[in-house]
Amino acid sequence: MDTLQTIILALIQGITEFLPISSSAHLILPAQLLDWPDQGIAFDVAVHVGSLLAVVIYFRQDVINMTRAWLLSVSSNRGQPLSTDAKLAWMVIAATLPAIIVALLAKDFIEVHLRSTTVIAVTTLFFGALLGFADIKSRRQRVALEITWRIALLIGFAQVLALIPGTSRSGVTITAAVLLGLSKTDGARFSFLLSIPIIAAAGGYAILDMLSDPPIFSWLQLGLGVVVSAISAYLCIKLFLQLLERIGFMPFVWYRLVLGVVLLAMI
Numbered sequence: 001m002d003t004l005q006t007i008i009l010a011l012i013q014g015i016t017e018f019l020p021i022s023s024s025a026h027l028i029l030p031a032q033l034l035d036w037p038d039q040g041i042a043f044d045v046a047v048h049v050g051s052l053l054a055v056v057i058y059f060r061q062d063v064i065n066m067t068r069a070w071l072l073s074v075s076s077n078r079g080q081p082l083s084t085d086a087k088l089a090w091m092v093i094a095a096t097l098p099a100i101i102v103a104l105l106a107k108d109f110i111e112v113h114l115r116s117t118t119v120i121a122v123t124t125l126f127f128g129a130l131l132g133f134a135d136i137k138s139r140r141q142r143v144a145l146e147i148t149w150r151i152a153l154l155i156g157f158a159q160v161l162a163l164i165p166g167t168s169r170s171g172v173t174i175t176a177a178v179l180l181g182l183s184k185t186d187g188a189r190f191s192f193l194l195s196i197p198i199i200a201a202a203g204g205y206a207i208l209d210m211l212s213d214p215p216i217f218s219w220l221q222l223g224l225g226v227v228v229s230a231i232s233a234y235l236c237i238k239l240f241l242q243l244l245e246r247i248g249f250m251p252f253v254w255y256r257l258v259l260g261v262v263l264l265a266m267i
Contacts, residue, residue, distance in 0.1 A: 155194070
């Protein structure tokens with residue numbers, strides 16, 4: 001890849017990782033339209049590291065509080081009630097397990113049968129429409145619920161659907177959170193916290209794959225990918241949370257519908 005391709009793909013990854021519009025749907029477009037070569041697993045790992053750094057830095061205080069409370073809950077005497085931060089940490093862990101288990105069991109099936117432009121186009125349209133339904137429902141909801149174990153686990157099971165390319169991990173988890181009664185902001189916040197272990201797990205698995213068959217790569221390109229992805233993802237999270245209650249999900253819904261139609265036209 002040249003420098004321009006590196007920057008563009010890192011920007012796409014950083015921006016689309018946390019918006020409910022599907023990063024896989026966007027990463028396929030430049031390659032199709034500009035006839036770019038595949039960026040390779042090393043670059044994918046690098047830009048995901050950038051996204052992970054962004055969300056950890058943005059929620060650094062939450063991460064520190066949750067980690068400290070979780071460690072205390074593990075080491076303390078059983079039977080004591082969990083603190084709010086410890087409970088949230090355990091919820092994130094529990095909600096992450098379904099996607100990790102299904103990913104390990106269905107990895108080969110997904111790669112062989114689901115990584116196609118047709119699948120991405122259909123999931124982009126379907127889950128975009130579902131996001132629109134969640135937006136309409138949230139406007140009619142007068143009182144938002146607090147997150148519970150039931151809600152957290154259901155969001156975790158919804159995250160399994162994000163293994164299908166084009167679904168959007170953030171999109172399907174935020175949709176599930178809002179449909180289950182959380183506010184848009186609380187749903188997005190839990191979705192972003194949920195992204196930390198899942199991105200870390202996916203990155204770790206990709207690194208193990210890479211070690212078995214080391215690719216040829218440029219450290220300069222990988223470093224550039226990490227930096228660009230991290231900065232763009234951080235700004236994206238910040239703006240998204242600031243504007244979410246004001247603009248809602250509909251701009252992303254219409255964008256997904258248009259993107260899905262474009263992908264179908266490309267097919």
